[in-house]
Structure formats: structure tokens, C-alpha cells
Amino acid sequence: MNIKKNKIYDFIGIINHQRLTKKNCRIVLLSVLILTSLIASSTYIWRKINRPVAVVRIEGEFHHLLRSQIRQQLSPVVVEKFFSIKLSQIKKTLRVLPWVHDVTIKRQWPDQLLVKIYERIPQARWNNRWLIDQSGNIFIPDNLRNFNHLPALSGVITQENEMWKTFLFLKKRLQTISLTITDFSTDDIDNWCFVTNGVKISVGEHNHYKRIEAFILLYKQQLKGQWSNIDSVDLRYTNGIAIAWKK
Numbered sequence: 001m002n003i004k005k006n007k008i009y010d011f012i013g014i015i016n017h018q019r020l021t022k023k024n025c026r027i028v029l030l031s032v033l034i035l036t037s038l039i040a041s042s043t044y045i046w047r048k049i050n051r052p053v054a055v056v057r058i059e060g061e062f063h064h065l066l067r068s069q070i071r072q073q074l075s076p077v078v079v080e081k082f083f084s085i086k087l088s089q090i091k092k093t094l095r096v097l098p099w100v101h102d103v104t105i106k107r108q109w110p111d112q113l114l115v116k117i118y119e120r121i122p123q124a125r126w127n128n129r130w131l132i133d134q135s136g137n138i139f140i141p142d143n144l145r146n147f148n149h150l151p152a153l154s155g156v157i158t159q160e161n162e163m164w165k166t167f168l169f170l171k172k173r174l175q176t177i178s179l180t181i182t183d184f185s186t187d188d189i190d191n192w193c194f195v196t197n198g199v200k201i202s203v204g205e206h207n208h209y210k211r212i213e214a215f216i217l218l219y220k221q222q223l224k225g226q227w228s229n230i231d232s233v234d235l236r237y238t239n240g241i242a243i244a245w246k247k
Contacts, residue, residue, distance in 0.1 A: 050081045051111050060117040064099045064141070070117065073097060082111055090115070098139050124151040124167065126160050136164040155186040170194060173212060177219050197227065204236035211235040 056078055058070055077093050078085065087105045094103045094117065101120040108114050120133040125147060130138040132153065138160050141147070155163045167184050174181055174196055183195040192203035203211050215235055223230065223243075234242040 049110070050083045052081050053078055053085060053113055054111040056113045056115060057108075058115050058117065060119060062117075062119055065097065065117065065119050069097065070094070070115075074115070078113065082107060082109075085113070098141055101133060101135070122147055122150060124153050124164070127154050127157070128152070130160075132160065132164055136161050151181060152183045153185070156188055159186075166192075170212070173216060177216055177224070179219075199227065199230050200232040202232070202234045202236055215241070 056071075056074060058067055073093055073096070074090065077090050080086065085107075087107075090105055090113075091103045094100050094115070099120050100117055102118040104116045106114045106116075120131075120137075120139060122131040122141075123134055124132045125144065126132050126138050128144070130140055131144070131147060131150070132138055151167070153160070153163055153167055163184070163186060166186075167181070170184065171181050179196045181194050181196050185193050189205050190208075191205040192208055194201050194203070201215065212235075215233065218241060219227075223233075229246050230243060231246045232244040234244075
């Protein structure tokens with residue numbers, strides 16, 4: 001009797017298991033269909049929103065850069081789609097141009113790029129081969145013929161940044177007595193020499209800042225009224241200053 005009941009229970013268990021298995025299959029199948037639908041939908045949506053870049057807007061105030069030159073530089077790299085394009089690669093490509101100082105790039109929905117370029121502002125000539133920009137960095141333009149009006153700096157290669165800072169100091173100090181520095185040079189022993197308003201000033205290799213202040217004081221007290229008659233000023237003496245007068 002017990003044996004028969006057990007068989008009946010086993011049979012019912014098999015039926016329930018089969019029903020459960022079919023139910024699970026339907027759930028799994030439904031899940032797969034939903035997942036497939038979601039993937040298909042997301043792929044469709046992604047293709048719609050990640051469209052090719054249609055417009056590249058170039059902004060900036062340019063005096064030496066040409067927009068045609070910028071577009072030519074951009075054309076090989078602006079080939080990816082909106083979200084796939086590598087902005088860092090575009091920046092790197094544009095910075096190859098000598099006159100590009102800095103670049104910012106923004107995506108603008110749905111298919112535009114805003115490229116803002118900051119042009120280098122030449123401040124001085126360096127060793128008659130390069131220009132120095134507003135950050136004290138050297139760069140090589142197409143030619144130097146149009147920049148003869150800029151101050152001329154010359155010195156030891158690789159020390160241009162330090163020399164640029166010194167030039168700015170001299171420029172600021174001389175402005176206090178209404179003089180303009182046009183040439184500044186140093187050598188490998190740090191011997192300073194500059195030209196201001198047509199007069200050559202030899203500073204020497206020691207006590208630069210002290211000697212500059214002494215010169216400014218002397219200019220205010222004695223030299224200002226006679227400046228047009230002076231050829232050069234030598235500050236290298238320990239206890240004095242030598243002045244050469246125009247003949």
C-alpha cells in the first residue's frame with residue numbers, strides 16, 4: 001500500500017517538475033527576447049546619436065594663422081563619429097602648427113565640434129632664429145622678416161626661458177624712467193648687456209640687480225637731460241660708472 005502511494009507521489013512530482021521546467025523555459029525565452037530587443041534598440045539609438053561630425057566651427061583671433069591652413073590640418077583627423085572622435089588627437093595635430101599657442105575643443109550636440117584656437121603673440125626675437133611668445137616659449141615662424149620691430153634677445157641656447165624672465169624684469173624697471181629696451185644679450189658667464197633708447201648699457205656678470213638700480217638712480221638725477229648725447233654707459237666698475245659721449 002505504501003509502495004503504491006510513493007509511486008503516485010513520484011509521478012505527481014515528475015509532472016510538477018515538468019511544469020516548472022516549461023515555466024522556466026518560457027521565462028528564459030522571454031528574457032532572451034527582451035534582452036535581444038534592448039540590444040537592438042540601443043544599437044539603433046547609438047547609431048542615431050553617434051552620427052558623423054557634420055560641422056567644425058573654428059574660433060579665435062588670428063593674425064598669422066590661416067583658417068584654410070587650420071581646416072587642412074583638421075581634415076585627416078575629423079573622420080570619426082561624434083562620440084568616437086578623439087579630442088586629444090585633434091589638439092595634438094593642431095599644435096604642430098607653429099603659431100598655435102593653445103587649443104580647446106568641445107562637442108556640440110548633435111554633430112558639431114567647436115575648436116577654439118589661441119594664437120601665439122610674438123614678444124621678442126631669440127638669437128635671430130626664433131620668436132618668443134607670450135609665455136616665454138620659443139617657436140619657429142615661416143620667416144622672421146616681419147618681426148624686426150621686436151626686441152632682439154641673444155644668449156646661450158636652452159636658457160631662453162630664464163633670459164625671457166630677466167628681459168621682463170629689465171623692461172618693467174626701465175619703464176619707470178620711460179626708457180624702452182630694444183636689445184638684450186648674455187653670454188656663458190652671464191655678462192649682461194642691453195640697448196635702451198639707442199644707448200648701450202654694459203651691466204657685467206655680477207651684482208646685476210644692484211647695478212641696474214644704481215643706473216636708474218643716476219638717470220633720474222643726472223643723465224635724463226643729457227641722454228641724447230650719450231653713446232654708452234658702463235656699469236661694470238666697482239665704485240663708479242663710465243659714460244661714453246657721442247662725438
